[in-house]
Amino acid sequence: TQLLEQSPQFLSIQEGENLTVYCNSSSVFSSLQWYRQEPGEGPVLLVTVVTGGEVKKLKRLTFQFGDARKDSSLHITAAQPGDTGLYLCAERDNNAGNMLTFGGGTRLMVKP
Amino acid sequence: ETGVTQSPTHLIKTRGQQVTLRCSSQSGHNTVSWYQQALGQGPQFIFQYYREEENGRGNFPPRFSGLQFPNYSSELNVNALELDDSALYLCASSLGGLAGAYEQYFGPGTRLTVT
Numbered sequence: 001t002q003l004l005e006q007s008p009q010f011l012s013i014q015e016g017e018n019l020t021v022y023c024n025s026s027s028v029f030s031s032l033q034w035y036r037q038e039p040g041e042g043p044v045l046l047v048t049v050v051t052g053g054e055v056k057k058l059k060r061l062t063f064q065f066g067d068a069r070k071d072s073s074l075h076i077t078a079a080q081p082g083d084t085g086l087y088l089c090a091e092r093d094n095n096a097g098n099m100l101t102f103g104g105g106t107r108l109m110v111k112p
Numbered sequence: 113e114t115g116v117t118q119s120p121t122h123l124i125k126t127r128g129q130q131v132t133l134r135c136s137s138q139s140g141h142n143t144v145s146w147y148q149q150a151l152g153q154g155p156q157f158i159f160q161y162y163r164e165e166e167n168g169r170g171n172f173p174p175r176f177s178g179l180q181f182p183n184y185s186s187e188l189n190v191n192a193l194e195l196d197d198s199a200l201y202l203c204a205s206s207l208g209g210l211a212g213a214y215e216q217y218f219g220p221g222t223r224l225t226v227t
Contacts, residue, residue, distance in 0.1 A: 042218025103154050
């Protein structure tokens with residue numbers, strides 16, 4: 001079973017700061033997804049990365065997939081209070097019904 | 113287009129009781145997956161239904177069971193509730209089910225508390 005470790009578990013920063021959160025695996029990902037979950041809501045997909053070394057940008061969010069496809073990072077530039085939430089990485093198994101294996105998440109709080 | 117909906121929003125049950133949670137999939141989706149998210153943790157895959165058949169199961173005991181109906185809505189049933197079953201139960205719908213890169217769309221979840 002794929003084990004996904006996310007770090008840090010908690011992060012509290014001031015508005016305007018930059019941050020990076022990490023997702024590491026015990027084995028190679030088939031494809032990796034990042035989600036954000038707000039209190040009382042289900043996770044919402046931010047991005048899917050498939051190719052080693054891939055970099056994707058979504059406004060102030062930059063997602064990077066490691067060359068060996070065993071790790072990924074999410075960098076947020078100039079964080080805003082609206083970025084507050086639980087950031088989850090998940091492996092999607094395309095050959096098993098797209099089943100998702102999630103990491104434990106990074107809980108981010110951005111203070112105004 | 114209607115998104116994924118779940119009912120009830122919150123539920124309190126006593127240890128040993130049985131519970132049924134419901135999920136309506138997004139329009140056009142034929143696959144429903146259920147996840148359990150304990151407090152402070154990431155979601156854990158329970159099982160998936162594709163065209164009314166179970167299509168995969170995570171590491172959960174048989175007292176966790178499910179159904180999918182012809183309209184692709186789904187139920188999650190948990191028998192003999194235990195305190196550790198207290199969690200947010202998430203339903204996600206998607207197209208496909210066997211292979212292919214289909215995205216899952218999550219509902220808001222049902223918060224179950226077992227006392």
